[in-house]
Structures are given as structure tokens and as C-alpha cells.
Amino acid sequence: MTPQTIKVACSNCNLRELCMPLGLSEEQLKRLDEVIAVRRKVKRGGTLFRNGEPFTSLFAIRTGFFKTCVATEDGRDQVTGFQMAGEIIGLDGIVSDRHTCDAVALEDAEVCVMPFENIEELSREVKALQHHVHKIMSREIVREHGVMLLLGSMRAEERLAAFLLNLVQRLHARGFSQSELVLRMTREEIGSYLGLKLETVSRTFSKFVEEGIVEVKQRHVRIVDANALRNIVNSQQARH
Known part of the structure; x- marks a missing residue:
């Protein structure tokens, strides 16, 4: 068709x-x-x-x-x-x-x-x-380069934090909320993109929830503490 x-x-x-x-x-x-x-x-x-x-x-x-x-x-x-x-x-x-x-x-x-x-x-x-x-x-090209840096040197929580921040920033540029998003992709697809196993993605999401950084209901994610996510990403940059 x-x-x-x-x-x-x-x-x-x-x-x-x-x-x-x-x-x-x-x-x-x-x-x-x-x-x-x-x-x-x-x-x-x-x-x-x-x-x-x-x-x-x-x-x-x-x-x-x-x-x-x-x-x-x-x-x-x-x-x-x-x-x-x-x-x-x-x-x-x-x-x-x-x-x-x-x-x-x-x-x-x-x-x-x-x-x-x-x-x-x-x-x-x-x-x-x-x-x-x-x-x-x-x-x-800049985004591709960013992903390569992400996969080259970041720990699991740093990768997921950077991914969520990037996604919400792109959605916000389109007039959506700065803190709430619906994940259209599965945890498995996120893992494939970030070079992480499915269990690692799920475990890292759970860790963020426990620490009060995000709230997760199925595919709905609410970023409670964006600064905490930024600090996770920045701590990686500080190490290099």
C-alpha cells in the first residue's frame, strides 16, 4: 500500500x-x-x-x-x-x-x-x-559527537541523566513541559542507544526514583530535581 x-x-x-x-x-x-x-x-x-x-x-x-x-x-x-x-x-x-x-x-x-x-x-x-x-x-554532527562522548566515558547513571536532560530540553523547545515527558521508546531501546543492558537501565531508573530525582509511572517520567540530574552529568565532566 x-x-x-x-x-x-x-x-x-x-x-x-x-x-x-x-x-x-x-x-x-x-x-x-x-x-x-x-x-x-x-x-x-x-x-x-x-x-x-x-x-x-x-x-x-x-x-x-x-x-x-x-x-x-x-x-x-x-x-x-x-x-x-x-x-x-x-x-x-x-x-x-x-x-x-x-x-x-x-x-x-x-x-x-x-x-x-x-x-x-x-x-x-x-x-x-x-x-x-x-x-x-x-x-x-554535534549531537552524534555528544553521544560518542557519552558512551565513551560515562557511568550508567551519567548516561541516563544526560539522556533525560537532552530529551526534555528538545521537547521544551517544542513547547512541551520542562519537567514531564512520556517515553515513546522502551527501556530496551534506551539501553541499546546508551550502550547499557536492560537491567541496568531499569536499575538506574529505580535509583533515581529512590533518590527523589524523578517519578516514574510506566512511560510517564516527571523530573523532580533537574539540578540533581545536571550534577550527575557535571560530576563526570569534572573528573576529566
Whole structure:
């Protein structure tokens, strides 16, 4: 079945500030609307793109939550990232013209399809757009680097604290609460991303609950003491 496609208008989108550069003229926005003419729905558990598929488009997530993952040699799924509404997904394909991971919806989602060829063409004319695309790519590189540092040197509680702070900060930028979040991913997926065993993730969550740092009800997490989480992360940096 082909994914449902709907006509979309960037100029009326409430995620515009997150996805697209500010200060575009009406004419430029109109051009952008013509480039990004299609929306696509992905059901929970469905795949937006797969490792090895030809890269043709970037995707702006309108609603929903994704994970990117790669299959390891022993057949396990290694989670490489989590992406949420207002973020761009698919940048992995730019280098070799093929996607290097699978993108799986963790809940029903909707994305705007942004054909890369058209975006590049328009970027040459609209410098603000070119700068914005570079900024998005740079942000991804910085985030990847952060994850590598996280996995290279942090203890379990430091990894989980940094993960929760990063998630809540990204959600807050999208107008959500600074202290409450619903985890769209499983404990196992968090473990895969952070390089921790499932038991370690569960044990670390329990430790945070005991210490009064967070409250957890199934997938609902409330950060009671954000400073305590920051101190956990900063204590690691102080050691180096």
C-alpha cells in the first residue's frame, strides 16, 4: 500500500520556526511550498526508510516519534538515535546517496517529504535556506559527537541523566513541559542507544526514583530535581 500523501503548505505550518529559516519572504515561502508538496503518514512500527535504500529526500517530522537503528552482525538492532516532531530525519543518506540506517515510527507519525534535489536547488537561490540546512547538519554532527562522548566515558547513571536532560530540553523547545515527558521508546531501546543492558537501565531508573530525582509511572517520567540530574552529568565532566 502506498503511504497516504496530502498536500501541505509550509507557510501555514506551526512547526515552521523549527524546520524552516525565519525571515523568508512570501515569495520564497511559496517556492518552498512547491518543493515540499507531500506529506506521508507512517503507522506505529512502520518504516520511513531502510538501510541501503536510495536517498532522495529529507523528512521533517510533523507529528510522532522515530528511532533510527542499524542491524548488528549478530542480528540485534542497535539504536542510533531518537527523533521527534520538528526535527529533520534522513541526513544519513547525503554522504553516499543511500540511507545508512532504518527509521522506524515509535508511534503513529506524519512527515513532510522534502526532495533533496529541490531543496539543494532552492538553497542556491535562497541563502537563508542554505544556511539553515547547514545548521541542521551541524547540529546533528554535534549531537552524534555528544553521544560518542557519552558512551565513551560515562557511568550508567551519567548516561541516563544526560539522556533525560537532552530529551526534555528538545521537547521544551517544542513547547512541551520542562519537567514531564512520556517515553515513546522502551527501556530496551534506551539501553541499546546508551550502550547499557536492560537491567541496568531499569536499575538506574529505580535509583533515581529512590533518590527523589524523578517519578516514574510506566512511560510517564516527571523530573523532580533537574539540578540533581545536571550534577550527575557535571560530576563526570569534572573528573576529566
